[in-house]
Amino acid sequence: MAGDLPPPGGRAASLARAAARLTTPWTYLGILGSLQLAVLWMLRGHFGVWLPILAAAGLIAVLAFITVSRERWRLKLWSVAALSAFTAIGPALFEIIERPRVGLTVEHDGMLQVESAIDRVLHGLPIYGVDWAGTPMASVPWGLTNGPNPALHHLAYLPLTVLAGVPLRLLTDALGLPFDYRLVLVGFVLLGLLAIAALPLSAQRRIMLMTVLFVSPLITLYLWSGRNDIEFLAMLLLSLALLARGRPILSAGALGIAVALKPFAWPAVPLLLIVLMLRWRDRHDRRELAVSLLSLIAPSAITILPFFFANPHAFYTDVVLYTSGGVPDAYPIEGYGFAELLYNARVIASRSDAFPSALFQLAAMSPILWLAGRALLRRATARRWMAGYTSLLLAFCFFARFFNDNYVAVVIALALCLPPLATTNLMSPAALQPRRLAA
Numbered sequence: 308m309a310g311d312l313p314p315p316g317g318r319a320a321s322l323a324r325a326a327a328r329l330t331t332p333w334t335y336l337g338i339l340g341s342l343q344l345a346v347l348w349m350l351r352g353h354f355g356v357w358l359p360i361l362a363a364a365g366l367i368a369v370l371a372f373i374t375v376s377r378e379r380w381r382l383k384l385w386s387v388a389a390l391s392a393f394t395a396i397g398p399a400l401f402e403i404i405e406r407p408r409v410g411l412t413v414e415h416d417g418m419l420q421v422e423s424a425i426d427r428v429l430h431g432l433p434i435y436g437v438d439w440a441g442t443p444m445a446s447v448p449w450g451l452t453n454g455p456n457p458a459l460h461h462l463a464y465l466p467l468t469v470l471a472g473v474p475l476r477l478l479t480d481a482l483g484l485p486f487d488y489r490l491v492l493v494g495f496v497l498l499g500l501l502a503i504a505a506l507p508l509s510a511q512r513r514i515m516l517m518t519v520l521f522v523s524p525l526i527t528l529y530l531w532s533g534r535n536d537i538e539f540l541a542m543l544l545l546s547l548a549l550l551a552r553g554r555p556i557l558s559a560g561a562l563g564i565a566v567a568l569k570p571f572a573w574p575a576v577p578l579l580l581i582v583l584m585l586r587w588r589d590r591h592d593r594r595e596l597a598v599s600l601l602s603l604i605a606p607s608a609i610t611i612l613p614f615f616f617a618n619p620h621a622f623y624t625d626v627v628l629y630t631s632g633g634v635p636d637a638y639p640i641e642g643y644g645f646a647e648l649l650y651n652a653r654v655i656a657s658r659s660d661a662f663p664s665a666l667f668q669l670a671a672m673s674p675i676l677w678l679a680g681r682a683l684l685r686r687a688t689a690r691r692w693m694a695g696y697t698s699l700l701l702a703f704c705f706f707a708r709f710f711n712d713n714y715v716a717v718v719i720a721l722a723l724c725l726p727p728l729a730t731t732n733l734m735s736p737a738a739l740q741p742r743r744l745a746a
Contacts, residue, residue, distance in 0.1 A: 308558060323394070330726040334372050335542050336387070339523035339723075340366045340612055343394055353565040354401055362397070363391045380510035387514045388500055391521035393613040395496050398531045403487040407641040416458065418488045418533025424462060424469045425476050425488075431442040434462055434469060435614060438619025441599040452658055457636040467610040468535060489533050496521065496530070499541035505548040506689075507731060515727035516544075525720040529713040536717050539569040543696075546579070551689055551731055555586060562601035567606040569737035571717070574699035575674055576603070581683045589734070632661040632708050644710030675699050689731040697721040701721065 317617045344366065347359035369386050402413065411419075423442040424434040439445065439459045451458035472491045479486040503516045520526050520540070530537050542565035549558035556642035562579055564574035588595050615622045628634045640646045646662045649655045657664060657694070679695025697718060 309407045320718040324379065330515070331483065332383075332511050332518070333370060335518040335723075336366065336370055336373070336522065337516045339525075340370075340390075340394075340517050341458075343523050343527065346528055347394075347398070350398075354398055358397055359399065360465050362390075362394050365393060371723075375597055376414075379519055380514075382466075384504070384510040384514055384517075387517050387522070388504070391500060391517045392496070395521040395527045395530060396493050399489045399493055399496075402491050402531055402702070406465045406487060407485050409447060409647055411443065413532045414447070415529075415533040416444050416456065416534070417464070419447065420458065420462060421464060421472065421535075422486065422488050424464075425472045425486075428469060428473060429476065430729075433464075433618060433621070435625045436618055437462065451641060452639045457629070460636060461625040461627060461634075461638075463630050464535075465567060465569065465611065465626065466565070466614045467606065468538065468569070470610060471568070472540070485519055488535075489530075490539055491532070492535060494531055495537045495541040499537060499544055501549045502541060502544035505545075505564070506728075507548075507551050507730065509728065512727040512729060515723055517718050518535040521722045521725075523720070525723075526718040529716065535569070536571075536713055536715050539565040541718065542568065543575060546575070547689060547692065550579070550582060550692075550733055555583060555599045556602050559583070559599040560606070563603040563606040566603075567610050571700060571703070574672070574703055575696045576697075578679065578683065578695050579603070581680055582692070585684070585687055585734055630708065631664060635659070636663075638709060640708055642710035642712070644705045644707060646708055647710070662708055664706055668703055670701050671702035671706050686730075688728075689733060690725055690728040692727055693721065693728055697725070710722060 344359055344363050347354060347362055353360055368389055369383070372386060373383055376464075399687070406412075406414070409555065419442065420439055423439060423444065427434050427437070439462075443461060443479070444456075444622045445454070472486075472488050475490050475494075476486045479490070499520060500517065503513050503520075505515070506513060508516075526537060526540065542561050546558045546561035546565065549555075549561055556741055559579060562572065566576065583596060583599055586592070611622075624634060629637050631637070637659065640650050640655060640662060645667060646655065646664065649662070650658060675698045677697070679691070679698060683695065700721065702709045703720050705720065
């Protein structure tokens with residue numbers, strides 16, 4: 308029966324061909340776009356039928372354009388960018404417009420808390436160590452643990468998340484319009500689209516990246532309710548685009564802003580430092596290295612230190628102890644991580660119990676960082692950089708106290724970004740020389 312056996316390498320070649328067929332703009336748009344349409348259609352009782360109908364028409368038109376024409380990829384890219392903006396921003400704008408009329412519906416409690424914190428900042432009031440029981444956040448139902456939502460006594464968000472909304476709040480006040488924090492998130496969506504457009508990749512690959520983040524429910528479903536993951540994701544993508552374009556100082560600044568927005572960006576810091584070290588080895592540019600490090604540190608120092616020094620105990624309790632289990636009313640154990648597994652196995656008796664998440668995170672992330680660092684030292688590509696970051700983020704989230712559904716979606720989305728990033732070399736001669744951010 309030797310003739311029935313596949314030729315040597317035949318199975319591997321078949322798998323490679325199957326993988327290649329799955330990682331095309333058409334496949335990404337067809338699969339992820341269909342999931343987006345399915346979610347919009349399931350929510351038609353809330354959004355109405357016009358949003359899913361228009362999104363479906365746009366998706367079909369773009370897929371037909373990609374199928375019929377083998378060229379004009381720049382025009383296809385802008386078509387997908389327009390579709391991305393519509394499917395990501397359209398439902399968010401619908402929520403913003405309808406909120407004054409119908410009140411709170413799908414709004415995330417964290418978004419409501421940030422809006423109240425912005426109001427306190429504008430009135431010169433503290434935002435850490437504050438009781439939020441008298442704010443709109445208190446009206447959001449809570450059933451994970453007995454008693455009220457513990458977040459009513461803690462603000463877990465870093466100051467820049469709040470400060471990012473101040474300019475728009477001042478603008479809406481001046482125009483006599485109601486403020487909704489999703490206006491800030493819409494701005495970061497547009498920034499994320501620009502960051503993808505700036506990546507030195509083919510139009511086909513940039514189409515796939517746009518699809519993952521903005522024509523699929525992985526990120527947008529949570530964006531519509533006001534969760535702020537798009538903020539650090541947009542800055543992370545911008546940092547990678549600037550690094551690939553030979554702008555290390557601006558790249559470090561963008562990553563510094565991402566870190567100041569959300570701790571999820573921290574795992575990218577050692578990976579950036581490795582690339583900066585490689586650039587130093589090749590160029591011996593002291594100014595570039597020093598200013599890059601300053602740009603990385605400055606956003607957190609400027610935004611965090613004033614609030615920390617105003618009340619160190621309150622800041623540390625809200626931002627660190629509340630999320631890590633260091634206070635009696637810490638954020639409860641939940642989600643899809645290791646702590647939830649221990650809780651279900653009765654190893655942890657209560658969702659409010661302490662759990663040494665930092666030890667497990669360190670144990671899991673250390674070997675990943677070692678492997679990712681070695682891979683970058685051998686060849687510093689955008690894919691290896693993102694693969695290292697995604698693996699570190701997965702370990703960080705899985706062994707954290709809680710691993711929520713939107714965190715799972717972020718990790719999956721970043722994993723789907725790996726094929727389009729291909730082998731863009733962060734240390735190529737072009738990347739070593741600053742260039743204009745032309746698409």
